[in-house]
Amino acid sequence: xxxxxxxxxxxxxxxxxxxxxxxxxxxxxxxxxxxxxxxxxxxxxxxxxxxxxxxxxxxxxxxxxxxxxxxxxxxxxxxxxxxxxxxxxxxxxxxxxxxxxxxxxxxxxxxxxxxxxxxxxxxxxxxxxxxxxxxxxxxxxxxxxxxxxxxxxxxxxxxxxxxxxxxxxxxxxxxxxxxxxxxxxxxxxxxxxxxxxxxxxxxxxxxxxxxxxxxxxxxxxxxxxxxxxxxxxxxxxxxxxxxxxxxxxxxxxxxxxxxxxxxxxxxxxxxxxxxxxxxxxxxxxxxxxxxxxxxxxxxxxxxxxxxxxxxxxxxxxxxxxxxxxxxxxxxxxxxxxxxxxxxxxxxxxxxxxxxxxxxxxxxxxxxxxxxxxxxxxxxxxxxxxxxxxxxxxxxxxxxxxxxxxxxxxxxxxxxx
Amino acid sequence: xxxxxxxxxxxxxxxxxxxxxxxxxxxxxxxxxxxxxxxxxxxxxxxxxxxxxxxxxxxxxxxxxxxxxxxxxxxxxxxxxxxxxxxxxxxxxxx
Numbered sequence: 001x002x003x004x005x006x007x008x009x010x011x012x013x014x015x016x017x018x019x020x021x022x023x024x025x026x027x028x029x030x031x032x033x034x035x036x037x038x039x040x041x042x043x044x045x046x047x048x049x050x051x052x053x054x055x056x057x058x059x060x061x062x063x064x065x066x067x068x069x070x071x072x073x074x075x076x077x078x079x080x081x082x083x084x085x086x087x088x089x090x091x092x093x094x095x096x097x098x099x100x101x102x103x104x105x106x107x108x109x110x111x112x113x114x115x116x117x118x119x120x121x122x123x124x125x126x127x128x129x130x131x132x133x134x135x136x137x138x139x140x141x142x143x144x145x146x147x148x149x150x151x152x153x154x155x156x157x158x159x160x161x162x163x164x165x166x167x168x169x170x171x172x173x174x175x176x177x178x179x180x181x182x183x184x185x186x187x188x189x190x191x192x193x194x195x196x197x198x199x200x201x202x203x204x205x206x207x208x209x210x211x212x213x214x215x216x217x218x219x220x221x222x223x224x225x226x227x228x229x230x231x232x233x234x235x236x237x238x239x240x241x242x243x244x245x246x247x248x249x250x251x252x253x254x255x256x257x258x259x260x261x262x263x264x265x266x267x268x269x270x271x272x273x274x275x276x277x278x279x280x281x282x283x284x285x286x287x288x289x290x291x292x293x294x295x296x297x298x299x300x301x302x303x304x305x306x307x308x309x310x311x312x313x314x315x316x317x318x319x320x321x322x323x324x325x326x327x328x329x330x331x332x333x334x335x336x337x338x339x340x341x342x343x344x345x346x347x348x349x350x351x352x353x354x355x356x357x358x359x360x361x362x363x364x365x366x367x368x369x370x371x372x373x374x375x376x377x378x379x380x381x382x383x384x385x386x387x388x389x390x391x392x393x394x395x396x397x398x399x400x401x402x403x404x405x406x407x408x409x410x411x412x413x414x415x416x
Numbered sequence: 417x418x419x420x421x422x423x424x425x426x427x428x429x430x431x432x433x434x435x436x437x438x439x440x441x442x443x444x445x446x447x448x449x450x451x452x453x454x455x456x457x458x459x460x461x462x463x464x465x466x467x468x469x470x471x472x473x474x475x476x477x478x479x480x481x482x483x484x485x486x487x488x489x490x491x492x493x494x495x496x497x498x499x500x501x502x503x504x505x506x507x508x509x510x511x
Contacts, residue, residue, distance in 0.1 A: 240464035251460045253436065254489070299434045302466045302490045307417055309430035342460045398460040399452075411459050414434060 003107055022187060023194035028201050028226050032060045034381055035219060035228035037206050037242060038235040039063025041072030041182075041367065042359060044189035044200070045374020046234060046381070048106065051196035053375065054382035059198045060228070061190075062221060064205040068186030071236050074304075074336040075367040076259050076291050078272050078283065080117045080177035081142045084133045087392030087404040088345055089140040094389050095372025096142070096176060102371060108188030110180050111286065116271035117177030118147070120159070120321060122166045126276055130172040137174070145173040158268065158324050166277040166320050177272060179283050185370055209246045209356070216246070216356040232357040232381055237302070237337025239360035246356060251342040251398060253413040256301040256335045257293065257364045258310055262328040264288030273321070280317025282325070290328055292318060296338065296364070298414045306335045338364045344416030345404035348376050348386065349395045357381055358395060363416055419485055420497050424478060431477035437462055438470035438484050441504050466490055472500060 001007070001020055011018050034050060036043045039061045050056045061067070079099050081092035103110050121130050134144035148170050149161055161168045190200055201223070208220035209231070218227035235242045237254050265288050274281040282292035294314035297306040311333060318325045341347065341361030346369065348359050359377045362369060376387035386393070392404055398411070409415040417429035439462075444454035463469075466489055473483045482500035487493065 240462070241466050244463075249457075249461045249463060251462070253462050253464050254466075299429075299487075300436070300464065300469060300471065300489045301492065303492055307429065307492075309428070399456050412436075414436075 003109070022191045023200050026199045026201065028060060028204065028221070028223055029199065031218075031227040032199070033058040033228070034230045034232060035059075035226060036061045036232045036234055037219065038070075038233065039067035039190070039200060039202065040070045040234070040236060041068070041186050041189065041370040042236070042362075042373045042377065043234040044186055044193060045370050046232065046359070046377040047193040047198045047200075048189045048196075049375045049378035050382060051193055051198055054378055056382055057197035059193070060226065061193070061198060061200045062204045062206055062219070062226070063200070063202045066202050067190050067200060068183055071336050071338075071366055072186045072370070073183055074259070074334060075182055076281070076283070076293050077179045077182045077285075077367065078117065078177070078281070079112070079180055079368045080174055080272070081140075081368075082117065082119065082133065082137055082144065082172070082174045082177065084136045084406055085404050087402075088406065089136055089142070091372050091376065091389040091393070092369065093137075093140045093142045094375070095369050098371035098375065099180065100176070102188070106188045106192040108184060108191060110184040110188055112178065112180050113286075114176050114178040115283075116173055116175045117274070118152075118156075118171045118173050118271060119274045120168050120171045120276045122169055122277045124169070127170055134172055143174060143176050145175060147171050147173055156270070156273070159273075159321055160323055163320055166275075168321065179272065179285070182367060189374070206242060207245070211246060211353055211356075214352075215354040228355075230355050230357065230381055232359065232377065234359045234377065236339050236360060236362060236366060239339045239358075243358070246351070246353060248351060248353075250360070251395065252361050253300050253340050254302055255296045255298070255338050255340045255414055256303060256306045257296050257338045258306040258314070258333055258335045259291065259293040260311070260314065260333045261285070261289040261291050261331050263331050265290065265328060268324070275317050275321045278313075278317040278320065280314055280321065282318065282322070289331060290325065296340070296414055302337055304335045304337060338362075340413035340416060342398060342411040342413060343403040343405040344407055344409065346373070346393055347395050348373065348380060348390045348393045350380070350384070351395070417492055417494065419473060419483065419494060421475065421478070421483065422497055422499055423481070424475075427475070427478060429473075431475060432473040432483075433476045435472040435474060438472050438500075438503065439463070440472060441484075441500065441507060441509065468495065
């Protein structure tokens with residue numbers, strides 16, 4: 001069923017009786033060409049692009065819970081491509097371009113709103129670094145725009161420009177950045193994949209792998225064994241747990257990241273704003289709540305909840321740039337499990353086991369990468385060679401000295 | 417989280433800096449044949465345990481000692497805290 005304004009009108013006049021479930025709930029078949037483990041944003045996007053771009057439709061997406069119940073439903077919904085390094089920036093720019101055409105592509109309203117992202121800067125050295133990053137973005141075909149403090153004062157008068165400790169001296173805009181209705185991304189990809197023949201199998205946990213002589217031939221699941229010619233892991237915060245079932249150890253630590261939303265307010269923040277001297281970022285949802293977040297809690301965790309000191313730190317970051325936030329009441333805070341990699345950049349790669357593929361290590365930047373990750377992973381699975389923009393995202397890059405370390409923090413996952 | 421420091425008693429986890437898995441105590445032998453492989457594992461590969469895990473915490477806002485904290489990564493429950501010095505010596509490290 002194609003969605004359109006005409007369709008809404010017609011259904012409205014006929015009692016809304018024609019709407020159908022958006023995806024089927026099939027029983028697992030005995031064998032598939034491709035089995036994707038993980039029905040989150042990336043897994044569903046991978047299935048969608050496998051079917052749409054590479055013509056592989058005999059695909060199952062296995063999800064332990066319900067689709068979109070992981071990080072795609074728990075993030076702060078920001079999309080952007082303001083990265084520096086050549087191993088990253090072309091990938092994220094491809095992803096942002098896919099976001100721009102996504103709703104038309106999968107015929108689903110994901111409420112993509114390119115309301116801009118602004119990285120504030122607070123020192124002369126930071127201005128140099130941000131302008132360098134802006135130039136790197138131009139090289140990859142992205143947009144970037146430097147704004148002086150005077151320009152920002154006119155556009156965003158509510159920021160604390162004369163803060164004694166962290167004065168705002170300017171900022172780097174990416175006007176094409178913005179926010180998305182995150183759940184709709186999972187649902188849109190699921191619908192698009194399902195309508196092309198992909199089986200989305202929920203409540204189906206992978207409990208083991210069928211590996212013989214270095215070749216992966218299938219998976220054991222809570223709903224019985226399923227054979228597959230190619231098996232693709234895509235489980236974010238659970239990456240190490242699932243890979244351990246295949247005897248693999250990964251360059252990943254799982255950490256908890258908290259996010260926050262206030263009560264609904266009248267429109268006040270036009271885009272996404274980030275603090276350059278601490279870790280704080282904020283946007284305003286269409287419902288009016290201020291959605292914001294900051295640093296990881298900093299210790300390994302599989303508990304989807306964090307601790308109070310980080311909440312205090314995030315609130316202090318918010319107060320440092322935007323004192324008006326102090327009047328807003330916090331409605332909710334929640335935590336999600338991040339697959340933190342050793343250099344802050346992701347992996348889209350084959351494993352040492354034939355037929356077994358790995359996608360993970362997205363740290364807390366996985367949501368914006370969803371379309372790009374899906375397309376590049378589908379490319380890798382279909383063609384057995386990396387997509388041209390994802391050639392650096394290899395699992396063995398630390399051995400080769402090929403780290404993609406945007407922050408220059410080294411192999412300390414909780415600092416990326 | 418409250419970490420029960422062996423010398424100072426219960427302290428807020430916010431006073432500490434987290435390093436990671438206590439396997440970092442076991443630095444490989446740099447002269448071994450397979451040192452490159454072993455250092456790659458040591459530096460970059462982690463068990464990333466879901467459950468009880470030994471990890472290194474540094475009491476930066478306190479006595480600056482390194483601790484080995486046994487903590488459940490699923491529940492955040494801390495079951496044991498030792499001085500990292502004692503753990504390292506028990507594992508045969510003399511320095």
